Amino acid sequence: MHSQKDVTIYDIAEKLNLSPTTVSRGLKDHPAISKKTKKRINDIAAELGYRFNTFASNLRSKRTNTIGVIIPRMNSSFMSAVLAGMEKVANEASYNLIISQSLESAEKEAVNVKTMFNNRVDGLMVSVAYDTVGVSQFEMLLEKGIPLLFFDRTLDHPQCTSIVIDNYKSGYLATQHLIAQGCKNIIHITGNLARNVYADRQRGYESALKDAGIQTDPNNTFINVLDEQAGIDCAQKILKMNPLPDGVFVDNDTCAVNCMAILMNNGIKIPEDIAFIGFNNDPISRVIRPALSTINYPGFEMGEIAAHKLIAHLNGQQSINSTNSIILRSELIARDSSKRIK
Amino acid sequence: MHSQKDVTIYDIAEKLNLSPTTVSRGLKDHPAISKKTKKRINDIAAELGYRFNTFASNLRSKRTNTIGVIIPRMNSSFMSAVLAGMEKVANEASYNLIISQSLESAEKEAVNVKTMFNNRVDGLMVSVAYDTVGVSQFEMLLEKGIPLLFFDRTLDHPQCTSIVIDNYKSGYLATQHLIAQGCKNIIHITGNLARNVYADRQRGYESALKDAGIQTDPNNTFINVLDEQAGIDCAQKILKMNPLPDGVFVDNDTCAVNCMAILMNNGIKIPEDIAFIGFNNDPISRVIRPALSTINYPGFEMGEIAAHKLIAHLNGQQSINSTNSIILRSELIARDSSKRIK
DNA sequence: CTGTTAGCGCTTTCAT
DNA sequence: ATGAAAGCGCTAACAG
Numbered sequence A, B: 001m002h003s004q005k006d007v008t009i010y011d012i013a014e015k016l017n018l019s020p021t022t023v024s025r026g027l028k029d030h031p032a033i034s035k036k037t038k039k040r041i042n043d044i045a046a047e048l049g050y051r052f053n054t055f056a057s058n059l060r061s062k063r064t065n066t067i068g069v070i071i072p073r074m075n076s077s078f079m080s081a082v083l084a085g086m087e088k089v090a091n092e093a094s095y096n097l098i099i100s101q102s103l104e105s106a107e108k109e110a111v112n113v114k115t116m117f118n119n120r121v122d123g124l125m126v127s128v129a130y131d132t133v134g135v136s137q138f139e140m141l142l143e144k145g146i147p148l149l150f151f152d153r154t155l156d157h158p159q160c161t162s163i164v165i166d167n168y169k170s171g172y173l174a175t176q177h178l179i180a181q182g183c184k185n186i187i188h189i190t191g192n193l194a195r196n197v198y199a200d201r202q203r204g205y206e207s208a209l210k211d212a213g214i215q216t217d218p219n220n221t222f223i224n225v226l227d228e229q230a231g232i233d234c235a236q237k238i239l240k241m242n243p244l245p246d247g248v249f250v251d252n253d254t255c256a257v258n259c260m261a262i263l264m265n266n267g268i269k270i271p272e273d274i275a276f277i278g279f280n281n282d283p284i285s286r287v288i289r290p291a292l293s294t295i296n297y298p299g300f301e302m303g304e305i306a307a308h309k310l311i312a313h314l315n316g317q318q319s320i321n322s323t324n325s326i327i328l329r330s331e332l333i334a335r336d337s338s339k340r341i342k
Numbered sequence C: 001c002t003g004t005t006a007g008c009g010c011t012t013t014c015a016t
Numbered sequence D: 001a002t003g004a005a006a007g008c009g010c011t012a013a014c015a016g
Helices: A009-016 A020-027 A035-048 A054-061 A077-092 A106-118 A136-143 A167-180 A196-211 A228-239 A253-265 A299-314 B009-016 B020-027 B035-048 B054-061 B077-092 B106-118 B136-143 B167-180 B196-211 B228-239 B253-265 B299-314
Strands: A066-071 A096-101 A123-126 A148-151 A161-165 A186-190 A221-223 A247-250 A275-277 A294-296 A326-328 A331-333 B066-071 B096-101 B123-126 B148-151 B161-165 B186-190 B221-223 B247-250 B275-277 B294-296 B326-328 B331-333
Touching: A009 A020, A009 A035, A020 A035, A054 B054, A066 A077, A066 A106, A066 A299, A077 A096, A077 A299, A096 A106, A106 A123, A106 A136, A123 A136, A123 A299, A136 A148, A148 A299, A161 A167, A161 A299, A167 A186, A167 A196, A167 A247, A167 A275, A167 A294, A167 A331, A186 A196, A186 A228, A186 A253, A196 A221, A228 A247, A228 A253, A247 A253, A253 A275, A299 A326, B009 B020, B009 B035, B020 B035, B066 B077, B066 B106, B066 B299, B077 B096, B077 B299, B096 B106, B106 B123, B106 B136, B123 B136, B123 B299, B136 B148, B148 B299, B161 B167, B161 B299, B167 B186, B167 B196, B167 B247, B167 B275, B167 B294, B167 B331, B186 B196, B186 B228, B186 B253, B196 B221, B228 B247, B228 B253, B247 B253, B253 B275, B299 B326
Parallel strands: A066 A096, A066 A123, A123 A148, A148 A161, A161 A326, A186 A221, A186 A247, A247 A275, B066 B096, B066 B123, B123 B148, B148 B161, B161 B326, B186 B221, B186 B247, B247 B275
Antiparallel strands: A294 A331, B294 B331
């Protein structure tokens, strides 16, 4: 079923009466090799159908020029933006990216870490799964000195840099905005409070209520996985409330629009009856009617900065550790779903 | 900056007075090794912080258990579903997947193919970029006997299997549905007609019109990249038409909803003035109002089947070639955006 | 059930 | 500007 024998640099060397060393250098565009020799090498390589053997190279050189990325899911425009930012920076520095998904499972995440570890990634960037607990699954990397960086959904570790937005402030601003529109009974739909992003937004939500003299109510915080079904479920839950809330802050745009759709199907007017604000500035927030107010999340920039930090570390220019963490700016985008005051 | 020396199977062997072979087998859960020895090996491995060296293994064994996937973009729910289906099947057969994006660029796609090639993927599954021309960039794989399979956006090659939906029929059904709703002046917003998916849908569109005795008009086919901006641009173009069309068939839901949003902003009523039907059954089609009629695309199933076919080939059970191509069923989902007849 | 030997294809080191 | 020698860590082939 399979291939004939592979062409190696020895085959090329033999054909040209050169050493394998010279061929290796020639193929890598090493400065010490003459232009002419390089051309001969490359011509023969093409003619013989030579292909570079990454495994032999990595085995010998003990480096892979590969950076691992583990994310919960590939499906949001936010994540696409992050990955695009990472890929841009990595490519410019001639690193490859290998990306894997935990599918929000801590277990799969641990397997992915191990695979990345065995694949000798030079460094790893992670946004942790919904239910990840502790950092022990990452210790093997740190013991070997492999730099580990968290972005968006982070874990605390003195040896790790984190790149986040100011989730506390974002939560505060979102809630404050609803209050400014006259909302007094505001629900927060959020995720696992063990995750920094949700915990910080919840704190921001609570602070904003407190600063406005509004009592916080634990029943007004809904915790779920923030997907489409969760949005639908929350809508059902809201419809049963008495009195109805007058404002809803959802930590994810996709979840928010699904929730809105069900409420509107049930005769609720948005923003008149219930004002909405989401999170992420997903493209969906712009096409839905009423357009969804949201918090802009600079994903591309986050990806760029994360990759940049990691590569700076690999080049010995800067260290990965918790003192180098970065908080990016996010901002509120007010659209029709929250505008009750004209 | 980096790590101490790596622990190898030799280190483990020495500690236990075993041969490296036995250790290698023990770590792999080889049946010929006693339970007891296996346990000793694994315990010491854990204690020493041993990590398996994929490169050495791949170099020696000349197989990687890795399947490459190249897709245009990671950002649609359709693609997520395809990848999830592939990953499920691949994992069950203990293959790893490496995924890369062409970002719709034929050039980047060719680079990705080369990288996959150098990484010795056992097989490759590709949905080609928007502007890919010819199959020459894939010839190196075929020459080495590396199986190549196309899905969704395919190329014709006798040695390659393709997994597609019936795009002709889908285009026909979508158009026929609009006609059945009373539309007589129907626009088709589609992509590069060099791509099978768009060419086939366009043929279906034309056949449906013809069968209904409606004259086809080249000006009624809009060709673009089908992203959000394209949807907006198409809306502007439609607004300038006189008379306005009464039906629009868009080959992508995301593009469709953006187009609808602009039209509605300009006072057009959907479906009363213009009926809409999209393609893919993206989640967005369900939350938008009016809900978007669309064509369901069985992405997960497509991913499963593609991976299954490729792995069957690698196991010598079945061959990858054009005679084994598969056409999956897709179906029309009628929602409010096209329902003019009650 | 366990061991010996050799070599996968490359790059590093040291030489010239 | 080029080369010789060695070895990265594993597993296949053969042996017992």
